[in-house]
Amino acid sequence: MDQHQILINELIKLLEGGGAHATLKDALANVPADKRGVKPNGLPYSIWQLTEHIRITQWDMLEFSKDGSHESPNWPDDYWPDESSPADDAAWEKTIAQIDTDRNEFIALLKSGDIYANIPHGTGQSILREALQIADHTAYHTAEIVLLRRLLGIWKS
Template sequence: MEKEKALRDHLVKLLRGGQAYQPLATLLQDLKAEIAGKTVQELPYTIWQLVEHMRLTLEDILEFIQNPNYKEPTWPDDYWPKEKAPADQAALDTSIKAISAGMEEMIQLVQDPSNDLFKPFPHGDGQTLLREALLIAEHNAYHVGEVIVLRRLLGDWES
């Protein structure tokens, strides 16, 4: 039981970030819609597209975890926004808040000892809560790096 609690605690730290990479909440705070929609030469995406992609992917994973009747979205169309920029600051803020809420939802699932980290979901093909938590952490870490690079290239990040 002590080892399982330690694992859950480590997963929460990994999901929150800040150990080996910038925490997502810190990275996205004070992000402005004008910056999020700017393109950088030679890069195929904007910060907005990365943020929305993280939101859509997180929501999909949470849906998979919690819905036995889960239907997989179409890749890549349902995982990436077509618009390069948010409609306005409110759209960007809504997306960021949804990511924050989704991350807290995932953290609650991981922290709840009644949720077996190792039991495969009956509606999946071997996926477990542990696997999905690691997938979210890995996915976010990858895109956090991209957002930092974009913010730096756009003169919007100094840390």
């Protein structure tokens, strides 16, 4: 296996999460519906808001990476939902499914070309940079979700 493929494989592991910490899938598994919108101890975000923020941000980076006509949402307001809770279980499941779908689409993009080349419509970004940004952003907020679950008493030991 060449060094390029080794790097791609490691980036995929990074995007999928885990290794040194919980995956996003683990962090979102079995969150009771009545806890998704709770902001414990005066914290500014609920599990739902963090999850939806991960979805919006990852989607934006994916679309930016593949489409020169993509217009990003307004920062920061359009990257965060106003509602503390999802409308219903279907909205919760749809967000989680979209995170998975978009991550898989980004991984396909990662495998498809030169990860070092500048994205033509960007300002110096590359697919490598976007992969690292998605992974870093998701890991950061996954840790927050785990912390919220601990504070709510709904995290496994």
